[in-house]
Amino acid sequence: MLAAYKIAIVVAIGLTLLYAFQGFYLEFLSPFSNVVSPAIAFAAVVSSALALRKYGPKLNKFSLIWVSFTLGMVLWFLGELSWSIYTFFLGVEIPYPSVADVYWLVGYIPLFIALYAYDKLFAPSISKRALGTIMATIIIMSVIVSVGLIIPIVGLEEDTTTFIVDLAYPLLDLTLLSTALVGLAVFQAGTLGKSWLLMILGILAYTAGDMIFSYTTAQGTYYNGHPSDLLFFYGYLLFALAFYVHMKEL
Numbered sequence: 001m002l003a004a005y006k007i008a009i010v011v012a013i014g015l016t017l018l019y020a021f022q023g024f025y026l027e028f029l030s031p032f033s034n035v036v037s038p039a040i041a042f043a044a045v046v047s048s049a050l051a052l053r054k055y056g057p058k059l060n061k062f063s064l065i066w067v068s069f070t071l072g073m074v075l076w077f078l079g080e081l082s083w084s085i086y087t088f089f090l091g092v093e094i095p096y097p098s099v100a101d102v103y104w105l106v107g108y109i110p111l112f113i114a115l116y117a118y119d120k121l122f123a124p125s126i127s128k129r130a131l132g133t134i135m136a137t138i139i140i141m142s143v144i145v146s147v148g149l150i151i152p153i154v155g156l157e158e159d160t161t162t163f164i165v166d167l168a169y170p171l172l173d174l175t176l177l178s179t180a181l182v183g184l185a186v187f188q189a190g191t192l193g194k195s196w197l198l199m200i201l202g203i204l205a206y207t208a209g210d211m212i213f214s215y216t217t218a219q220g221t222y223y224n225g226h227p228s229d230l231l232f233f234y235g236y237l238l239f240a241l242a243f244y245v246h247m248k249e250l
Contacts, residue, residue: 001248008241011040012234019227029225034087037229038080040236045073047240051247061117068114069243075107076236087224094224096217097165105165108172115179122186134181141177145170145211158218166218169210177203195246202238205231 015036022029052066079100086095158166180203184196209231216222 001245004241004244008237012237015230015233019225019230022225022227026225030223031088033225033229034084037232038077038084040233040240041073041077041080044236044240044243045070045077047243047247048073051243054247061121065114065117068110068117072107072109072111072114073239075103075110079103079107094217094222097161101165105168105172108176112172112176112179115176115183119179119182119186122183134178134185137181138174138178141174141207145174145207162218166214169214170207173203173207173210177207191249192246195242195249198238198242198245202235202242205235205238209235 018032019029048066048070052063052070055066056063079102082098082100082103083095086092086098086100092098177200180196180200184193184200187193187196209228212228212231213222213226216226216228222228
């Protein structure tokens with residue numbers, strides 16, 4: 001399992017350094033971003049599928065949870081792949097909103113189902129104090145989203161569809177985060193604490209990435225290879241690592 005952590009760290013550092021010096025090779029980074037995005041998303045699909053293979057032979061609530069996790073990752077991978085097809089083959093520089101967003105937004109549904117079903121199996125053991133901490137965290141995150149995204153884009157001239165999609169991503173991220181925090185409160189002292197913490201860090205990376213993406217596209221400053229793409233890469237890496245750690249620890 002230590003090797004998995006090392007690989008994830010090396011990949012994350014390598015991508016960070018690559019994007020940090022993008023001014024020297026910006027024309028290269030745009031197509032690179034559109035290739036590496038589905039590749040890293042596919043790594044999360046493979047990791048989830050391996051966990052499904054381990055937990056799935058017996059059809060029960062636990063295996064259905066991993067079917068949902070895998071389906072969510074597959075849909076997010078299809079979102080990344082669709083974006084790349086738009087840019088490489090259809091000549092659409094920033095395909096937003098597009099079919100890619102349909103895959104991404106629908107992907108939240110099975111992921112939420114997986115997290116909620118997991119919580120439902122073990123939530124009776126959670127304390128009121130832990131629930132209070134979770135609620136406080138969600139309130140703080142909601143304020144951050146409101147101040148950091150909703151207020152700035154309200155006055156911008158966007159069509160209704162784009163405005164709705166802009167808001168949908170961070171709100172869905174908060175929904176996943178709140179559900180995952182319940183699981184962390186249950187498992188933090190156990191063997192699954194690491195995998196749940198990794199998932200929460202992944203969701204936080206997505207939330208920050210979605211906020212920056214929505215704001216920069218509304219401002220017209222986003223481009224393929226934008227540094228904010230790193231947050232999505234980190235998110236996929238963290239999810240892939242979370243699924244792998246879960247599989248090894250249980």
